[in-house]
Amino acid sequence: MMQYGYSQESVAQREAPPVIFDGVLKDTYENTATPTPNTIGVKLGDLQYGYSGQDPDWIEKNINYMRLQELRLSYSVNKKWLDKGTNGLISAATIFASGTDLVVWTNYSGIDVVGNSNSAALGGTGGAGFDMMSIAAPRRISFGLSVTF
Numbered sequence: 001m002m003q004y005g006y007s008q009e010s011v012a013q014r015e016a017p018p019v020i021f022d023g024v025l026k027d028t029y030e031n032t033a034t035p036t037p038n039t040i041g042v043k044l045g046d047l048q049y050g051y052s053g054q055d056p057d058w059i060e061k062n063i064n065y066m067r068l069q070e071l072r073l074s075y076s077v078n079k080k081w082l083d084k085g086t087n088g089l090i091s092a093a094t095i096f097a098s099g100t101d102l103v104v105w106t107n108y109s110g111i112d113v114v115g116n117s118n119s120a121a122l123g124g125t126g127g128a129g130f131d132m133m134s135i136a137a138p139r140r141i142s143f144g145l146s147v148t149f
Helices: 008-015 044-049 079-086
Strands: 065-076 092-106 140-148
Antiparallel strands (some): 065 092, 092 140
């Protein structure tokens, strides 16, 4: 109800005046004895749904990344060993270890460089590049044995 503006609380937030958060501006004076106090107001609706205006400082550009999406190591057991060890019952066997989303190298400062916050799960149709309300894919590691009789 909050996301679509149906609750009374969301109406009150949309109609509320901008909030000025305590802090200082990043204008080369932030680490001096006389930093510039923040005077920029933010509407709560902008925080909930994201920025929809001009290109602000928080949009990162020139992002590079390299992701180890999937790694699979496998070993096929020698047929001579199988024939000897199983009396011909097993004709082939492979042992494997597999991992997905193992590591990402990036200059991106957010949660997930390939994030998509506006997915169907959140009631949207796609928001590639927006990582608010999203989390990175979990690392997965699996081991297995494939046997042919």
